[in-house]
Amino acid sequence: MAEQDEKKYQYLGAQEHINLPSHKLQTISCISHPTYDLILFCRDCNDLICSKCLTNSHQRHSMCDIDVIHSEKLKVLSNQGDKINKQYLPFVSSEKSKFKEMLSLHTISYESEREKITEKDGKLKDEISKWTSLLLREKEKDYLMAKEYIDKNISLLEEKMKELKSSATLTEEYRKNNNIKNVCHISDGVQNYVEEFVIERHPLPFLTLTFKEESDNACELQNMFGKLEPGFLRNAEHAEFVSEKLSYTTNLNLVGKVSTGENTIWIKNTKKAILQEIKLENEIYIEEEVKDIQIRDMVALKSGELLLILVNNPTIKIRKKGEKKMENFFNFNKSWLYANVFPTTVHVLNNNRVVVGTTEVKEQPGREIITGQVVVLTENGKNIRITSNTNRDIIVLERPQKGNRRLRSLDNEGNIKWDYTGIEIQKQKQCFDPWDVVTTSHDNIITCDFSNENLHILNSKGNVINCIRLTPLDIYRPVSMAIMKNETLIIGCGSTTDNAKIHKLQIRSKE
Missing domain, CATH: 2.120.10.30 (TolB, C-terminal domain)
Known part of the structure; x- marks a missing residue:
């Protein structure tokens, strides 16, 4: 029976004791001496003791009544509870709020910077489209000017070819003609034409506008488009x-x-x-x-x-x-x-x-x-x-x-x-x-x-x-x-x- 009581109460002690209602303390048997109740608290050993414990090993120790230690421990619990509720919990809650605020600020920053990047992308696309149209117009103008110049020279050369072919035809016809008067007239005319004919080269239009691609270097692209760099979260000076x-x-x-x-x-x-x-x-x-x-x-x-x-x-x-x-x-x-x-x-x-x-x-x-x-x-x-x-x-x-x-x-x-x-x-x-x-x-x-x-x-x-x-x-x-x-x-x-x-x-x- 004593062993059963000892097992029953071996986990009972100060913790269970101080949790009892203040108006009446529960009677608890001593683990070392089950037939004795716990009646005192040894401050030196920080333990509840019975009268038998007192006579055995606690005679010169500082003692107090269990009602006194019960009151003291309840006060400690109250103080620690106040510290937890009034100091630690508000502090941890405040720290949690700061991290939530930081998450909110980072979310705002992410959405804001993403919008800036997307807006920059749209602006660049518009600028690229405008620049593309300008380049195409300039190239078309350059081509039309070259084409006009070339067409004009082709027309002039075709007229000269027509005249030369006509003169060549006359020379062939009158080379077999026996009318001296006609031969002299045509011969003098062809001779004058040939002597006055100027062999000249028309300048070819080699100049043109060519498209020069810019470098695909990442640094140049960053300079043109922009880049991400270290900065500060606004309103986040914790x-x-x-x-x-x-x-x-x-x-x-x-x-x-x-x-x-x-x-x-x-x-x-x-x-x-x-x-x-x-x-x-x-x-x-x-x-x-x-x-x-x-x-x-x-x-x-x-x-x-x-x-x-x-x-x-x-x-x-x-x-x-x-x-x-x-x-x-x-x-x-x-x-x-x-x-x-x-x-x-x-x-x-x-x-x-x-x-x-x-x-x-x-x-x-x-x-x-x-x-x-x-x-x-x-x-x-x-x-x-x-x-x-x-x-x-x-x-x-x-x-x-x-x-x-x-x-x-x-x-x-x-x-x-x-x-x-x-x-x-x-x-x-x-x-x-x-x-x-x-x-x-x-x-x-x-x-x-x-x-x-x-x-x-x-x-x-x-x-x-x-x-x-x-x-x-x-x-x-x-x-x-x-x-x-x-x-x-x-x-x-x-x-x-x-x-x-x-x-x-x-x-x-x-x-």
Whole structure:
């Protein structure tokens, strides 16, 4: 009987217990001691117990009455239910609505572009028909003019042939005539005709209009007809920026880098050799300033520590929270591939691995060979020649001295997934000029174009979602960016004087 009761109640416990009506709790037997009822809740073990359990193994544990835990668990259920109904379901529903809206926009775009292509086809057919008629009329006119000229010359030549045949007939007739008077008369006449006859060639009409077929080259056909090219869906800016932005004035001429930690914001200026920890509230507050430090790149860790790459220094430094002295974090020594290796940029992945972009200077007689690499530092400090960890792709911003500047996506095998070199924008005078790149919580990629003062927003596949002009927002010369936890985009700018701006823009999804 005890075994049957144990099987009967082995799946009964806190879950069934808290689902009972609040006015009366069902009596449930203990699985370990079937003759005893569950009367208490052990907070240390998170389990319902009987009096026998209490005396055996729970004597020093924190206890409460089952009515109390019942009330607490009901409250937890209520809170979680509210969170599901008021937060999660509306969010998922909103995301679903966005995709439905995107489908609607793509459908409208498809029908609109198809109509344009069909309309272009009809117009081209009409133009081709008109052009065909014009060519045929011109060719017919050319033919009729040639025919008229040829017919006229044929008539003249036929008249001459008639005269020549008549003269030839007379000569034959009078060659046998014995009338001297007639022979002399005809002979003199024929002689005068022959002597006055002019042998001339009538010019033949070689000139004519010929039809020259144009090339069937696909590019020429595209230029004539049109082509499909990347564009934006209208009214589909699901990543937009609040027009009400906050702006702050620094004492620097350029905010060369912005890095955000858990509760910190760091900015730097390499030429002035300044590092500042700041707060952005109603005004900008400088919490700490370090001078005489030329920083090439930096990244703030969640722990509050700061990784620093110094100019022309092979060692990555770490500045721990609350300490002014820097320590060595990782050193790229010359023995590695027999080259002088210098870190140039640093980033921390979601799994806390550190990704470092490097420049290798290989010394050879009479010249130096410079190459770029991406290195992942593992937890034990060993460097491995791979471009990414196993969880995330790496987006690399490349600014070569020659060639196009670009964003490049690399997979975990080091293969190139895609390159982005900008898009054609009307009235854009400068080439694509990216200076910094960040990733949002939705894996969208944002890069700031310094020369053209734009923000390019891409999805994880490298396709353009939007391109936003910054000048209407009074943002000029964007140099650096960072994203805070609440999806706030911080943009650091350059200036001709020591008053470079920092701007805060809230990224939000269009509902």
